Amino acid sequence: MKESPISILICGVGGQGTILARKIICEAFFNSGYDVKASEVHGMAQRGGSVVTHFRAGEDVASPLIEDGQADIILAFEPLEALRFLPKLKRHGQVIVNSQKIMPTSVLIGEFTYPTDIFNKIQTATDKIKIIDALDIATKAGNTKVVNVVLIGVLAKMLSVSKELWLKAVAASVPLKYQELNIKAFELGYNI
Amino acid sequence: MMKKILLGNEAVARGAYEAGVVFASSYPGTPSTEITEALALYPSIFCEWAPNEKVAVEAALGASMAGARALSAMKHVGLNVAADPLFTAAYSGVNGGLVLAVADDPRIHSSQNEQDSRNYFYASKIIALEPADSEECRLFTRNAYSLSEEYDTPVAIRLVTRISHSQSIVQCEKPQVYEQKKYRKDMSKYVMLPVNARTRRSFITKRMTRAQKLADNGPYNKEIIHKDAKIGVITAGVLYQYAREALGTQASYLKIGMISPLPRQMMTDFCQKYQKVYIIEELDPYIETFARSIGITNIIGQKLFPREGEFSAGLIAEKILKNYRPFNYQPEKDLPPRPPVLCPGCSHRPLFYALKRQRLIVTGDIGCYTLGALPPLLAMDSTICMGASVSMGHGVNKVLPNDKKQKVVSVIGDSTFIHSGITGLIDIVYNGGTSTVIILDNSTTGMTGHQTNPACGQDIYGKPAPAVNLEALCRAIGVRRVITVNPFDYKHMYDVIAAEAAASEPSVVIVKAPCKLLHNTTKDPPREVEQTLCQKCRLCMSIGCPSISVQEGQTLIDQVACTGCQACQNLCRFGAIKEKEPL
Ligand SMILES: Cc1ncc(C[n+]2csc(CCOP(=O)(O)OP(=O)(O)O)c2C)c(N)n1
Numbered sequence: 001m002k003e004s005p006i007s008i009l010i011c012g013v014g015g016q017g018t019i020l021a022r023k024i025i026c027e028a029f030f031n032s033g034y035d036v037k038a039s040e041v042h043g044m045a046q047r048g049g050s051v052v053t054h055f056r057a058g059e060d061v062a063s064p065l066i067e068d069g070q071a072d073i074i075l076a077f078e079p080l081e082a083l084r085f086l087p088k089l090k091r092h093g094q095v096i097v098n099s100q101k102i103m104p105t106s107v108l109i110g111e112f113t114y115p116t117d118i119f120n121k122i123q124t125a126t127d128k129i130k131i132i133d134a135l136d137i138a139t140k141a142g143n144t145k146v147v148n149v150v151l152i153g154v155l156a157k158m159l160s161v162s163k164e165l166w167l168k169a170v171a172a173s174v175p176l177k178y179q180e181l182n183i184k185a186f187e188l189g190y191n192i
Numbered sequence: 193m194m195k196k197i198l199l200g201n202e203a204v205a206r207g208a209y210e211a212g213v214v215f216a217s218s219y220p221g222t223p224s225t226e227i228t229e230a231l232a233l234y235p236s237i238f239c240e241w242a243p244n245e246k247v248a249v250e251a252a253l254g255a256s257m258a259g260a261r262a263l264s265a266m267k268h269v270g271l272n273v274a275a276d277p278l279f280t281a282a283y284s285g286v287n288g289g290l291v292l293a294v295a296d297d298p299r300i301h302s303s304q305n306e307q308d309s310r311n312y313f314y315a316s317k318i319i320a321l322e323p324a325d326s327e328e329c330r331l332f333t334r335n336a337y338s339l340s341e342e343y344d345t346p347v348a349i350r351l352v353t354r355i356s357h358s359q360s361i362v363q364c365e366k367p368q369v370y371e372q373k374k375y376r377k378d379m380s381k382y383v384m385l386p387v388n389a390r391t392r393r394s395f396i397t398k399r400m401t402r403a404q405k406l407a408d409n410g411p412y413n414k415e416i417i418h419k420d421a422k423i424g425v426i427t428a429g430v431l432y433q434y435a436r437e438a439l440g441t442q443a444s445y446l447k448i449g450m451i452s453p454l455p456r457q458m459m460t461d462f463c464q465k466y467q468k469v470y471i472i473e474e475l476d477p478y479i480e481t482f483a484r485s486i487g488i489t490n491i492i493g494q495k496l497f498p499r500e501g502e503f504s505a506g507l508i509a510e511k512i513l514k515n516y517r518p519f520n521y522q523p524e525k526d527l528p529p530r531p532p533v534l535c536p537g538c539s540h541r542p543l544f545y546a547l548k549r550q551r552l553i554v555t556g557d558i559g560c561y562t563l564g565a566l567p568p569l570l571a572m573d574s575t576i577c578m579g580a581s582v583s584m585g586h587g588v589n590k591v592l593p594n595d596k597k598q599k600v601v602s603v604i605g606d607s608t609f610i611h612s613g614i615t616g617l618i619d620i621v622y623n624g625g626t627s628t629v630i631i632l633d634n635s636t637t638g639m640t641g642h643q644t645n646p647a648c649g650q651d652i653y654g655k656p657a658p659a660v661n662l663e664a665l666c667r668a669i670g671v672r673r674v675i676t677v678n679p680f681d682y683k684h685m686y687d688v689i690a691a692e693a694a695a696s697e698p699s700v701v702i703v704k705a706p707c708k709l710l711h712n713t714t715k716d717p718p719r720e721v722e723q724t725l726c727q728k729c730r731l732c733m734s735i736g737c738p739s740i741s742v743q744e745g746q747t748l749i750d751q752v753a754c755t756g757c758q759a760c761q762n763l764c765r766f767g768a769i770k771e772k773e774p775l
């Protein structure tokens with residue numbers, strides 16, 4: 001395992017469950033023998049605000065932060081946030097974006113307009129974009145709250161870590177009574 | 193040895209556990225909160241949320257004096273509150289080891305200012321260590337206890353957001369068997385009358401001279417030499433990680449783990465090996481000033497690097513490497529910002545709308561409710577530090593002309609009132625103020641992630657605990673007009689605030705409704721806009737609820753986000769907002 005670290009940037013809106021997503025990713029990579037580092041800012045202050053988590057794995061990871069132009073993958077829980085963090089993406093890096101829009105208050109009160117052509121803008125930057133209606137899939141899994149785990153499923157499919165370890169990581173990161181639901185959400189995302 | 197992946201904060205807790213800590217007292221504060229939350233998961237440790245940081249540090253010092261190993265964790269501004277005990281605990285020293293974990297917040301992710309706690313450790317003359325990843329958080333905290341006892345001093349663990357809130361791999365060790373020391377009365381050490389304090393003052397000088405040797409020879413400060421390196425770098429904590437990411441083997445490093453006292457000889461020797469040495473540190477030029485004070489001149493620090501905010505590997509590469517040209521997609525211009533907002537159903541929202549309508553002068557405070565200062569509510573005139581709403585409101589009230597005096601209200605959360613609002617209220621009553629204090633009692637410390645507090649009837653473990661009766665407390669202070677209202681009974685709350693603000697004596701209004709995010713708070717069915725009744729006046733938009741939006745001309749309420757709080761329904765003059773009819 002001698003390779004430069006893999007960097008995944010997770011962005012979204014506070015309350016969407018990016019922290020659980022980070023936990024699962026860390027666990028999966030850690031169990032496959034990588035050095036891992038992840039960083040985010042906690043606190044209720046972030047609720048409803050723009051949130052971002054940096055995740056890096058490799059043989060020896062120094063910085064917990066992803067520099068501009070260094071993310072192999074951006075996993076965006078919300079389209080506007082994908083666009084906001086696009087400068088973090090590597091040239092021709094992969095973007096996975098949940099299509100469910102969440103209007104910021106700056107838009108609700110009419111100070112700003114929500115950009116209309118987000119997916120096109122991302123597409124002009126990189127040809128590797130995957131648009132997922134994770135809310136719809138989560139509803140099919142049985143609960144709108146598992147949007148995060150659906151997206152982890154989509155991400156997992158693109159990475160070298162074995163599916164078995166992903167499933168173990170999901171199971172280890174959620175309360176027992178929600179395990180079945182989350183595994184289902186993961187599978188639906190994974191098998192898209 | 194068991195490997196685990198832990199947050200820096202969880203790793204500090206692990207280190208404390210391994211060192212045999214049995215007592216922890218803290219007040220929450222981002223980014224330090226998870227230290228105490230993680231400690232509370234170890235059955236062998238008694239943990240508590242104290243009313244504020246000063247109380248917490250004093251309680252921990254008491255446990256130490258009695259012979260136990262103890263910890264108190266706080267954010268940088270928390271150390272301002274606890275500075276008083278810190279500076280004299282530095283004199284008394286300890287019996288059982290005492291560690292203060294202090295987390296700074298460069299770039300002000302979640303604070304009211306940016307300050308560098310290293311200055312406090314230097315000024316109070318205690319030993320301080322700064323870890324560079326989660327494993328060092330564990331190891332340094334564990335070792336800090338023997339240092340504390342050996343050098344007879346509190347030891348600080350200095351953290352920053354990117355250490356506290358980063359996860360990395362930790363090699364857990366077995367906990368030590370620590371035998372609690374005997375309590376022995378020792379006035380010369382713990383009664384800081386001038387005669388004793390002078391003796392201890394001399395002791396401190398000796399202690400720090402001895403600790404200086406440890407800084408120069410101990411395991412905490414390390415040279416990492418690369419044979420082809422042309423430059424030297426002196427750095428500490430997470431900055432070491434950024435530096436080695438950016439410069440790799442192009443530089444040699446003096447990695448500082450003990451930041452108080454700083455290593456003298458080691459720094460001098462290291463700087464002699466390289467023509468140019470960069471000192472890479474965020475916030476104040478703490479290491480640089482020291483290096484200059486001992487006569488080192490071939491160093492570059494704040495002349496090159498920013499004096500504020502957070503650094504990164506990219507920034508270091510850009511400043512030091514001549515040919516660093518990173519690729520990146522250009523940021524999109526004019527994207528709608530997304531600052532944090534009061535949640536749907538937040539019990540603070542109706543109050544701020546009422547304050548706005550009454551055009552009051554609102555001295556504010558720190559908590560979720562500070563978001564009431566943002567658009568569209570814009571109902572707060574000041575936010576400085578915890579408790580300042582009450583005392584600043586008093587100052588404003590005292591000097592404004594009579595017709596404006598009755599327009600001043602102070603807004604403060606339950607946890608913040610207990611932390612440091614009570615003394616301000618005493619000031620108002622004792623010195624004849626007439627301002628109104630509004631306590632937003634949502635039964636939790638919301639901002640920092642729902643910690644319990646002395647007013648909410650539960651301890652840190654969620655077990656029942658005596659609750660401070662806020663009404664009775666205010667009356668005991670001497671406030672005669674104390675009234676509790678429900679923010680979702682909007683009209684009543686509105687009238688009460690108008691009447692109390694106008695009263696020519698001190699008054700307290702307790703606005704009471706539990707935070708909607710607490711597990712046991714009941715939520716009502718979501719509301720819906722009856723489009724045939726809606727007159728499109730958009731009044732409901734003015735309360736800034738994220739679940740209400742206008743789409744294609746229609747006002748809509750998000751049925752997943754809405755908690756049925758009725759803040760919008762209470763305002764609608766056309767009865768267009770209703771509970772969704774069952775199908
Ligand atoms: C001295 C100090 N300690 C801790 C903090 C971190 N902090 C900010 S607000 C807050 C508590 C807020 O709780 P509360 O007053 O109950 O209001 P809520 O957030 O629940 O609305 C804390 C602990 C701080 N800013 N300053």
